[in-house]
Every structure is written in C-alpha cells, then in structure tokens.
Amino acid sequence: MTTNTKTATRTRIARVSSTPQASTTPSRRKKITLWASAGLGILVVWQVGFTLFAPAYIATPIGAILAIPTVFADPIFFPDVASTLGAVFEGLLIAIVAGTIIGLAMGRLPDVNRVLGMYVGAFYAIPLIAIVPLFTVWFGYTPQARLAMIVLEAVLPIIYNVAEGSRIVSATYLDVTRIHRVAWWRVWTGVVLPNALPYVLAGLDLAIGRALIGAVVAEFVTAIDGLGTYILFNVHSFHQNEAVIALIVVVIFALVIRALINLAVRRGLPWYQPVKEA
C-alpha cells in the first residue's frame, strides 16, 4: 500500500515537472499540421452545429465561402472597404503625430503633466464608445464623427505610452548631453524623440485595435457608408455570410497593418527592442 502510493506520487511529480523541459518547440511541419487540423476542427464544428441547430440565415463557413463572389461583385463593397480603412489609416496618422507631441510634452514638462495627466488618465479609463452619441450631436451623422472617434480612441494609448516612456529617459543619456554641452533642441530631436519611439510603437499597437472598434461603433450608430454599416445592413437583411466576409476583411486589415509595422520597424530601426505596453 505504502509502496504503491510512493510510486504513484513519483510519477505524478515527474509529469508536472517535466513539462518545462518538454516544451522544446516542435518542428515547423508539425506545427502547420496542428494549425490546419485545429482550423478544420473549428470550421467543422461551426458548420455542423449551426446547420443542425440554427436558422438557415445564420452564417456558416461553407455559406461564407460561397458568398465571396457575391461580396466582391457587390459594387458598394470596395468603396465601403476603402471608406472605413481609409478613415482608420487617416485617424491613426493624426493620432501618431498628436499623441507623440502631447505625450512628449507630458513626459518632459511636469507642469503640463499635472494639468493634462488626469484628463488623459480619465479618458483612458472610460469606454470611449460612450462618447459616440455626443459626437453624433456635434458632427452629425457624418464621416467626421467617425474620424473623430477613431482619433480619440487611437490617440490615448499613444499619449499614455509616450508620456511614460519619455518620463523615464535614462538620466545617464541626459547627463551625456549635458557633459557634451548639447543644445536643448538637439536633446529633444536626438535623444528624447528617438527614446520615445519604441513607446510610440507600443502605443500604436494598442491604437490599431481601438481605432477599428471606434470606426465600427461610429458606423453602427451613424449608419454612414463603411464596413461596419455593410455588416449591419447585411445581417439585418439576412445576408450573414456576406457580413462575415466583411468582418474577416476588418480582421485581416488589423493583422496586415501590424505585420507591416513590424516589417518597417525591423528594416528601418535595427536597434529597436520592443518595450512592455503601458
């Protein structure tokens, strides 16, 4: 009896402890097989489950694939894609510039931080989509309301990260500039700005997802042309499969833009080491 328990205990210990050692990465081929089978599994469950238990207008994988030609032939689809993604792109650019400037000012000038800090903190903590109704009152049911929403969503993580990042410019860097009697503007352009760049990128990483949420919510509320409206309209008119394709386009856009940023960083900023997002 005692011996039995002992053996059992030993094997159980061995199982838990060996896990980290066993976590050597499997081969690429094995990984791809795993991904493919998991993906197939998800699709089959989705297809079979919804075919059996849901109304016919609910989207299924086969339905969505069959809907692709319809969606691409739809004359309003590509203008809608361009409208939403263009606005997100424009909003992100505005947010990068504005967020970097405000973030730098907050990070380096304590008085600015004392006044603005709590407002940025408050806006960062609340669900900004609550502001959409107010924006519809100010901007009307227009693309400007959507752009404002995108900028507001995207600018906050950038401000927050840049402010945090530039606040902790290594004291040694600043000592180096002082020992070398460097002009103040060179300190900003040559040290503070490049030092903040990884934080801009960390903020941007968060900003992309938030900007897309802002765009879709604004479109849901205002019903202006765009992918969000395309999704809403098609779901409401029982064309869910078409709507799924539009949603996938949004996801692909998010993934592609992140991949592009990663690529640009690796090519353009060989010194870059990612920072933890604030």
Add this chain to the structure above:
Amino acid sequence: MPTVTEVEPMIHVDHLGKQYGERTVFSDISFDVNPGEIVSIVGPSGCGKTTLLRCVVGLMKPSHGTVLVSGTPVVDPPEGVAMVFQHFGLFPWKTIAANVAYGLTAKGVSMKDAAPRVHELIKLVGLEGFEKSYPYQLSGGMQQRAGLARALAVEPGVLVMDEPFAALDAQTRDILQLELLRIWGTRSAAMMFVTHSIDEAVLMGDRIVILRGRPSSIFDIVDVGIPHPRGRETVDTDRFRTVRDYVWRAVMHDEADDTPLPTDADAVRIEPQSHRNMNGHDHG
C-alpha cells in the same frame, strides 16, 4: 624639476559640500587633480562619491564651496571635460561609430568630418569591425570601450570616470583596467576615477582620496607611488599591498567599533621628491 604644488591644477576642489535638505552628503572636501595625473576617489558605498563627481563636472550644484577646472569656476559642465558612465550611457538608437562621434556631431560636425578621428579611436579601444553594430549587440565590456572612445573623441583635458567598470564581470574589469592605463598613457588628460573597489583605486590612481564618515569628508589623501607603466604584476608588488591594506582599513573601519583608525599612516607616506623619481613618468 617642478614639484607638484607649483603646477596649476586641472581640477581644483575647494571646501566642497553638498546637502539634500537636512541631510549632508559630504562636507569640506578639498583636493587638486594635476595635469596628467590620475586621482582615485574611494569610499564606502553611499558615501557620496558619485555626487561629488557630479558636482565637480557641473552636473549638480554643490551647496558649499567651489570647483575650478583649468582655473575657471564650474557652473555648468565646462568645455574640455569628458565623462565615462557606470551604465555606459550609449544611445541604443545609434551605431557604435555614431555613439563615439556623438561629442562631435552634437556640436554640428558632420559624421563625415568626424570619421577619421572616430576611426582612430575605435582602433585605439579595440573595437574595429564593430563600427556599424548597435550597442545591444555588444557585450558590456565592449560597450564601455565605446563609452571610453566617445569620451576621448572630444580630446578632453579632464576625464572623469564614474565607477566605469562596476557593471562588468570581474575578468572584463581586470582587462579594461589595464587597457585604460595603456590608453591613458597615450593622452595627457587629468583623470578623476571614482570607484568602490579598493584594489582598482590603488591600481589606477597616482593618488587616492579616501572618503569616510557620515557626512563623509576626506580621511586622507595617499600617494600611491607606483611607477607607470603599470601592469598585471603591479598588484604583486609590496608597495601595492602596503597601500591597499592601508586604504582598506581606512575605508572599512567601523565608526561604532572601538579599534583605532589606522595609525601606521606613516608606512604609506613617501616624500614627494622620491615619488617623482619612482614614477619616471614626468608630467611637468
């Protein structure tokens, strides 16, 4: 032959004191650093060595007293002073070559015009082939070599080192100490070398300023009296051991302890004249 007192000091520290609010870090510190001389500053951790150094180079305002560098009072960091930092302070977004050139390019010199001197210094510190590397790709020892090259690039009359090898492993530290002595031998800069390592203070310094007490003040200034060039074998000489033991007891002596402070101070005393002779490295 000139005696030490006749030379105009590169750094003249006069009754320097620093307070943070009620707390006095150090007080009444006076010493000189002569041209071509290495002065080590040693003391227990937390005694304000780095604060003293920052006051000397004008990165920090002292509460009392004055510092003259080349005869001019220090308010902000003066021209002709370079510094090497404990954590290197290399800009991660600049290549090694651009970091070494920083003191020049930050004043508007183009990278191209700076290139010959940058090349010469990178060669001097033994970093050939790493010009285009980024700091994160280099080991700590190599990064500090780059930090040294950056400091030397501005051809400073005064070089201050803030525990430059404290962040490195023991082996790298041993190598870089001798490297620094070799490189310094090719320059005419006065050097102030802050360290908490007593061995390092003795190996590097022509003279050692020993800080102790709370608030700290100068306990003694010791002439090391070991001629240049120094090498690995220096640490095996009797003189090295004598000075090291004296400094060790002076630094480690516990206030609360009743044992008397080192009374064999005479053992390390040598005549300035004989120092010059032993030195054989005339800076006059």
Add this chain to the structure above:
Amino acid sequence: MNRRTTRHRLRVLSGYVGGVLLGAVLWQVIGTIAPHEVFDSLSDTLARLWQIILDGTLGTALWTSFQTYLVGMVFALIIGAFGGLLLARRQLLRIALEPYAIALYATPMVGIIPFLLALLGFGFWPKVVVIILFAFFPVLLNTQRGAQSISPELLDVARVYRTRERDIWRHVILPYTLPFLMTGVRQSLARGLVGMIAADFFLSSDGLGGLLITASERFDTAEMLAITLVITVIGLALMAIGRALENHFARWRVG
C-alpha cells in the same frame, strides 16, 4: 519636513487643483456660450444629474447595467483563468490554437454584435455574452503567460522536496500565476465596461448605454454629459479596484 519638499508638494497639489479648476471653468464657459443642443455647461449637467438621480432613472439603469456586467465578468474570469491554465500546461493545444487566438484578439468584438443579435435575440444573456467576449481575453492571455513563465528551477525545487502534484499546483503554480491573472483582470475590467456600453447600444437599449442613446435622440446634451460623467467615475473606480487587486496579489513580484 523641510522647505523644499513642502514647496514641491504645494506645486504638485496646485497643479492638480488648477487642472480640475481649469477644466471645470472651461466646461462652464463653453457650455454657457455654445447652444444647448451642442454642449451644456457644468452647472446644467450637474443639475440634470441630480434630476435623474432623484427620479430613479439613473438608479434603474445602473442596476440593469451592473447585473449584466457582474455576470459577464464572472464568466469571463472563469473562462479566462481555466483556459489560460489549460493552454499553459498543454503545449499541443496551445500551438494548435495560437493563430486563431491571434486572429480573434485582433477582431473588433463590436463587429460580432449584429451576429449575436441575430442568433440570440434581445435580452439579458446576449448582453452577458457580449461582455464575456470583450473581457475574457486579457485574463486568458495573462494567465497563460504567467503559468508558462514559471521557471523550471522552481518546479525542480518542488521535485527535490518530493512535493505531490496537487501541492505543486497549490504551492507553486497557482501562487506564481495569480499576479499575472490579476493583471489580466485589471485589463478585463475596462474592456468589459466597453462591452457593457456596446451591448446597451446595439442590443436591448437599456442600462447606462441605453440612457445615452435615448438622450442623444432627444438632443439632451446635459443628460448625455451627466451619464458620461457617471461612466467616467465608474471607469476610474474599476481601474482603481483593478490596480488594488493587482498590487495586492503582486506583492512579491518586482516591477
């Protein structure tokens, strides 16, 4: 207390007070100048807030929203914690699901709401599902990263002392993972709130979000501002709770 720190503290304090006052005065002035349907003054907003507190509108909406939020968060926490632990300890599952998790994380969850509406209709539970969808991911991700980052050395220590598996979980894996899980909870609290407002907007229009929508339809700017103020306070309170939870459970973790 020396003079320098006193002066510094005064300056910090005056910065905060000045910031609040500046914001309040700006709000009041702009609200007074601008037409009522565009922007309303601070005093009007506070008056309207008092009104909806007194007539019970706010209380009813708060209670409705709070119920869905609480139930949603509990489910999100359970799914996130167990899912995270499972993924951390089962490497094959983790590798198999990784690309789909990344894709799901990149999906703006609001985009799924119309589908949920078609599938589940209006009511309490569809809203809960929205909140779960918004909130479970950070808990899952942080739990998984935490549980996975236990150093083999710690597990070796447990093994050297011949600890039983149950005790390894109790004494090593769970205490080590808890701070990471709490970081996830902090992030989830905020995302769940976004989900709650979105659910109020696009599913059955009640709760705080519903109040906002109806107020905007009436161009009642003062009420919209008042509710936004309430949501801000809730958001800040949740963030403070999240920080406190994280700090409490992360006492041993440096940085």
